[in-house]
Amino acid sequence: MLASGSSRLYFSLPYKTMGEEKTTPVRAPAKDGPFPLSTLRHSVSHLMASAIGRLFPGVRFGFGPAIEHGFYYDFDLPRPLEEADLEKIEREMRKIAKASPQLTCVEVTRGEAKARLLRKGQSYKVEAIDLIPEGEKITFWGHSDWEDLCEGPHVDRLDREFHFKLLSIAGAYWRGDEKRPMLQRIYGTAFWTKAELDAHLVWLEEIKARDHRKLGTELDLFSYHQEAGAGFVFWHPNLATVRREIERFWWDEHERRGYQPVYTPHVSRETLFEVSGHLANYADMMYAPMEIDSMPYRVKPMNCPGHILIYKNRGRSYRELPLRMAELGTVYRYERSGVLHGMLRVRGFTQDDSHIFCTSEQLADEIAGVLDLVLLVVKTFGFEYTAYLATRPKDKSIGSDEIWTRAIASLRQGAAKVGMPLELDEGGGAFYGPKIDFKMKDALGREWQLSTVQCDFNLPERFDLHFTDSDGQAKRPIMLHRAVLGAFERFIGVLIEHFGGRFPLWCAPKQVALVPIREEHAPYLRTLAERLNAQNFRVEAMLDAGHMNKKIKDAQHAQIPFMLVAGEREAADGTVAVRRRGTREQIVMPFDAFLSGISKLRSTRALGLELE
RNA sequence: GCCAGCGUGGCUCAAUGGCAGAGCACCUGAUUUGUAAUCAGGCGGUUGUGGGUUCGAUUCCCACCGCUGGCUCCA
Incomplete structure (x- = not known):
C-alpha cells in the first residue's frame, strides 16, 4: 500500500580488497526512471494483482508494497499457487499493461471506500481502511477494470518501458500475525531497464552459487543429519580448520585486551535460571528439564549466569575492575522448526561471549574497547557495517531514567572514541539496558546481524553482585554483555558466502x-x-x-x-x-x-x- | 509452529503402478603427461521412516522425520 518516497541505494559492492579473486559482477545501483524505482515496483505489484484478479475470480487482496529489491502482493486464493502459475500471471500482466495502460486515482470518503470494498467482498481491504488514520485522504488507484485501496503514488501509464519478473511464492500471515489467516504471497522485481533486471537476476544466481549450504557440500565443510536432529551442525575437518584459526585469532586479540578465559558447564540446576530470570522470561527458548538426583537441571541457553557465578565466588575489589571474562560458550536454544536455516539459524551454537563487570565510570572506555575489537574484525574479514544504538523500550523495562541516560551516553562516548557513527534504533533496547547492534554487509551487499554490545542493569541486581570500592563501601557493578562474531555457526556461515568459499x-x-x-x-x-x-x-x-x-x-x-x-x-x-x-x-x-x-x-x- | 513444495547410491540428476539408471566421486589395472577432467573395468540403492490401498508401491493415500521458499521469532 505504501510506496516509500524515493528509491534507496540498492546495492553496493565492497569488494576492493579481493584483487583478482573478484567474481561478483560489479553493479551500479539501480536507477530511477521517469518515476522512482519504488513507485514503479508498487505499480507492478498492482499490475500483478489485477492479473490475479482476472485469473482467479473470487480472490481477496491483502497488501502489496514495494520492498528493498522488488515487491510482493498477498492474496487469499481458492487454490494453492504453483511455480507454473507465475508465467501465466506474467503473461496476463503484459496483456493488461498493453490493453489498458492508463492509471486512475479517485478520492473517496471513508464510508464510500468501505461500501465499495464490501461490495466486492474484499474483507481484508475493508479491515485495511481502519488502519488509515482519521483525517487522511482515502484513495483508490486502478487501471482497466481493477482498482485497489491505495495511497499511491504510482506511475502514470503501464505502457512505459519497464521490465519485471515474478520470482517466488510463499505463505505469509495476514498482517504478519500468526493467529490470522495464511495468505499466499508472490514476490517479484521490476526495473526501468532490461540491463538492470538482467543484472539483478545474475546477482540472484550468484547468491545461489554462494549459498553456504551448497558450498558446504561441495567443499566438504559441514553437514547436518536427520538422525542427529534438526538444527545441529557437524563441522568437518575443512571447516573446523577455518574455525580453529579464527578462534586462535580471537583468543590472541582477547588476551591482548585483558580478557580472562573461563569455561562453564553446559548443564546447571534449574534454580540458577530462576535467579537469572531466564525461566520467567526465556523459557520458550529453553529445553525441557532433565532430572539428576531427582532435581531438575537445564541445558544453558546463555552463558551469563555461569560467568556471574564465577564473579560471585568471592569478594571483588574495585582494583579488579574492569573484569573481563571470555568464553567460547556453547548454548542450546529451542528454535521453531520452520526457522532453521543451514548454519545461520541453528539450535546449538557457540557464542564468542564475554561479560565485562565494571563501574559506570569505566563504562565508556569498556565500550570503546569492544567497539575497537568489532572494527578489527570488520577490517580483518572485509565487511562493511552499520552500527545501531538501541535505546529504552517504551513498554516494559527496568532501571531508573538516570542510569539509562548515563548508559546511553556511555555508549555514545565509546563510539565517539573510536570514531564510529551510530544510527538510532529508538526503543530497540533490551528491557534490561541499551545496546549497540551491528549489521555487517557481506560481499554481496546483504546485511547480517552479528556483533552486539549490551548494557545490563538487571542481572547485577538479581544476583546481588557487588565489589568493595576504594572507600570501603560495597557497590554494584554494571555488566556488559558482548559478542563480536556473534556465534561461530552464523559467523562462519556468513563468511562462507562472503568469500564464496575462497577463504583468505x-x-x-x-x-x-x-x-x-x-x-x-x-x-x-x-x-x-x-x-x-x-x-x-x-x-x-x-x-x-x-x-x-x-x-x-x-x-x-x-x-x-x-x-x-x-x-x-x-x-x-x-x-x-x-x-x-x-x-x-x-x-x-x-x-x-x-x-x-x-x-x-x-x-x-x-x-x-x-x-x- | 504456520502455508506451499520436496526427499531415488557420497554428490548432481534420470525412470516407471510391473527386474531402479547415468555422470561425477570411490576402488583396481593400464597410462607418465608443462598448467582445468587419460582410458578400461569394478564397487555402491530395502528409493527418508512407519503404516495403508493394491496381485504388485520407489510411484497412490496417511502419519512421522528431515530439507527448501516464505511468514512469525532470533546469534
Missing part, C-alpha cells in the same frame, strides 16, 4: 597444493611439503600417480589459495611455478621467495593473495 590464506582449510608434472618430480615436491609443514602451513600434496591437469582442476575446485607446480626445470633450480587461486597465471619464483611471501600473507591476515 590464513584461515583457508588447505593453503598450498603441490602438483608434480610427472610422478618422478614428486620427491622434489615432497621436500617442499616438508618445509611448508615445518612452518605450519596446511599442504595438499598431490603426489600420487595421476595426471597433472586433473590435479590442477581438483585444486582449483577445492579453492586452495596457491598451487605449486614443478617439473624438471623447477627441481633443477629450486623454483616453483606458482598459480594463484582463480587465475591461470604461472609465476616461476624461488621456493624461498614463495615461502616468505605466503608467510607475510599469513601473518598479516591478508584478504588478497598478492605475493610481494
Whole structure:
C-alpha cells in the first residue's frame, strides 16, 4: 500500500580488497526512471494483482508494497499457487499493461471506500481502511477494470518501458500475525531497464552459487543429519580448520585486551535460571528439564549466569575492575522448526561471549574497547557495517531514567572514541539496558546481524553482585554483555558466502597444493611439503600417480589459495611455478621467495593473495 | 509452529503402478603427461521412516522425520 518516497541505494559492492579473486559482477545501483524505482515496483505489484484478479475470480487482496529489491502482493486464493502459475500471471500482466495502460486515482470518503470494498467482498481491504488514520485522504488507484485501496503514488501509464519478473511464492500471515489467516504471497522485481533486471537476476544466481549450504557440500565443510536432529551442525575437518584459526585469532586479540578465559558447564540446576530470570522470561527458548538426583537441571541457553557465578565466588575489589571474562560458550536454544536455516539459524551454537563487570565510570572506555575489537574484525574479514544504538523500550523495562541516560551516553562516548557513527534504533533496547547492534554487509551487499554490545542493569541486581570500592563501601557493578562474531555457526556461515568459499590464506582449510608434472618430480615436491609443514602451513600434496591437469582442476575446485607446480626445470633450480587461486597465471619464483611471501600473507591476515 | 513444495547410491540428476539408471566421486589395472577432467573395468540403492490401498508401491493415500521458499521469532 505504501510506496516509500524515493528509491534507496540498492546495492553496493565492497569488494576492493579481493584483487583478482573478484567474481561478483560489479553493479551500479539501480536507477530511477521517469518515476522512482519504488513507485514503479508498487505499480507492478498492482499490475500483478489485477492479473490475479482476472485469473482467479473470487480472490481477496491483502497488501502489496514495494520492498528493498522488488515487491510482493498477498492474496487469499481458492487454490494453492504453483511455480507454473507465475508465467501465466506474467503473461496476463503484459496483456493488461498493453490493453489498458492508463492509471486512475479517485478520492473517496471513508464510508464510500468501505461500501465499495464490501461490495466486492474484499474483507481484508475493508479491515485495511481502519488502519488509515482519521483525517487522511482515502484513495483508490486502478487501471482497466481493477482498482485497489491505495495511497499511491504510482506511475502514470503501464505502457512505459519497464521490465519485471515474478520470482517466488510463499505463505505469509495476514498482517504478519500468526493467529490470522495464511495468505499466499508472490514476490517479484521490476526495473526501468532490461540491463538492470538482467543484472539483478545474475546477482540472484550468484547468491545461489554462494549459498553456504551448497558450498558446504561441495567443499566438504559441514553437514547436518536427520538422525542427529534438526538444527545441529557437524563441522568437518575443512571447516573446523577455518574455525580453529579464527578462534586462535580471537583468543590472541582477547588476551591482548585483558580478557580472562573461563569455561562453564553446559548443564546447571534449574534454580540458577530462576535467579537469572531466564525461566520467567526465556523459557520458550529453553529445553525441557532433565532430572539428576531427582532435581531438575537445564541445558544453558546463555552463558551469563555461569560467568556471574564465577564473579560471585568471592569478594571483588574495585582494583579488579574492569573484569573481563571470555568464553567460547556453547548454548542450546529451542528454535521453531520452520526457522532453521543451514548454519545461520541453528539450535546449538557457540557464542564468542564475554561479560565485562565494571563501574559506570569505566563504562565508556569498556565500550570503546569492544567497539575497537568489532572494527578489527570488520577490517580483518572485509565487511562493511552499520552500527545501531538501541535505546529504552517504551513498554516494559527496568532501571531508573538516570542510569539509562548515563548508559546511553556511555555508549555514545565509546563510539565517539573510536570514531564510529551510530544510527538510532529508538526503543530497540533490551528491557534490561541499551545496546549497540551491528549489521555487517557481506560481499554481496546483504546485511547480517552479528556483533552486539549490551548494557545490563538487571542481572547485577538479581544476583546481588557487588565489589568493595576504594572507600570501603560495597557497590554494584554494571555488566556488559558482548559478542563480536556473534556465534561461530552464523559467523562462519556468513563468511562462507562472503568469500564464496575462497577463504583468505590464513584461515583457508588447505593453503598450498603441490602438483608434480610427472610422478618422478614428486620427491622434489615432497621436500617442499616438508618445509611448508615445518612452518605450519596446511599442504595438499598431490603426489600420487595421476595426471597433472586433473590435479590442477581438483585444486582449483577445492579453492586452495596457491598451487605449486614443478617439473624438471623447477627441481633443477629450486623454483616453483606458482598459480594463484582463480587465475591461470604461472609465476616461476624461488621456493624461498614463495615461502616468505605466503608467510607475510599469513601473518598479516591478508584478504588478497598478492605475493610481494 | 504456520502455508506451499520436496526427499531415488557420497554428490548432481534420470525412470516407471510391473527386474531402479547415468555422470561425477570411490576402488583396481593400464597410462607418465608443462598448467582445468587419460582410458578400461569394478564397487555402491530395502528409493527418508512407519503404516495403508493394491496381485504388485520407489510411484497412490496417511502419519512421522528431515530439507527448501516464505511468514512469525532470533546469534
